[in-house]
Amino acid sequence: MSTPFVVPPGEGRLLDLGTFEAEVIAEGARTEESFSLIHTRREPPGFGPPLHRHQDAAEAFYVLEGTYLVYTDDRQDLCPPGSFVYVPRRVPHTFTVVSEGAGRKLNLFAPAAMVGFFEELSRAQAHGEATPDLLDRIAGAHDMEVLGPVPDSYL
Numbered sequence: 001m002s003t004p005f006v007v008p009p010g011e012g013r014l015l016d017l018g019t020f021e022a023e024v025i026a027e028g029a030r031t032e033e034s035f036s037l038i039h040t041r042r043e044p045p046g047f048g049p050p051l052h053r054h055q056d057a058a059e060a061f062y063v064l065e066g067t068y069l070v071y072t073d074d075r076q077d078l079c080p081p082g083s084f085v086y087v088p089r090r091v092p093h094t095f096t097v098v099s100e101g102a103g104r105k106l107n108l109f110a111p112a113a114m115v116g117f118f119e120e121l122s123r124a125q126a127h128g129e130a131t132p133d134l135l136d137r138i139a140g141a142h143d144m145e146v147l148g149p150v151p152d153s154y155l
Contacts, residue, residue: 002032012039015122018130019047019153022122028112036112043103044153048096051148052139057113059093060086066103070095092147117142130155 005026012023023039043066051071061084068079072093079085079095087093097103107114120138124130132150139146 002030005030015118016125017118017122018125018155019044022118024115024118025106027115031112033112035108035110036115038107038109038114038118039104040107041102041104043097043105045097045100045102046151047103047153048094048151049154050135050146050150051092051094052144052146053090053092054087054109054113054144055090056143057109057111058087058089059114060084060108060110062106062108064104064106066097066101066105067099068095068103068105069098094148114142114144117144125155 007025010023012025015022015024020043021041023041024036025039026035026037028036063079063081063083063085065081067081068083070077070079070085070093072087072091077085078098117138120141121130121135124134124138132155135150135155136146
């Protein structure tokens with residue numbers, strides 16, 4: 001059984017991913033595996049992950065700063081600050097930061113997922129080992145399927 005907890009501003013666990021940062025606010029071990037919450041920030045203009053889908057969890061995000069162009073199925077939606085995006089599990093999706101300034105958002109995965117992915121990718125970045133092939137292997141180990149090429153801005 002988990003217990004209530006509070007994470008004060010800026011006191012999550014910070015993961016440096018090279019081109020962006022991910023602050024782990026809540027993860028499965030503390031939420032009875034019901035959700036994980038990650039604050040991504042410093043996502044530069046033009047930044048975005050490859051087209052992908054999560055096999056094990058739905059993803060939602062709330063835009064705090066910057067503007068994102070979100071791609072899901074056959075849709076493209078412009079998402080300025082205050083936008084909420086929900087992507088059911090197994091739905092292909094990606095996004096690109098289209099604002100002049102950096103993007104910042106809260107990412108929610110339910111049930112809890114993706115913290116391990118960001119941890120492994122952070123370690124690979126720190127050792128200069130992050131490649132598209134390694135990204136594909138890390139993604140697969142965390143029930144994520146990479147469906148498109150890895151943008152240069154992501155690694």
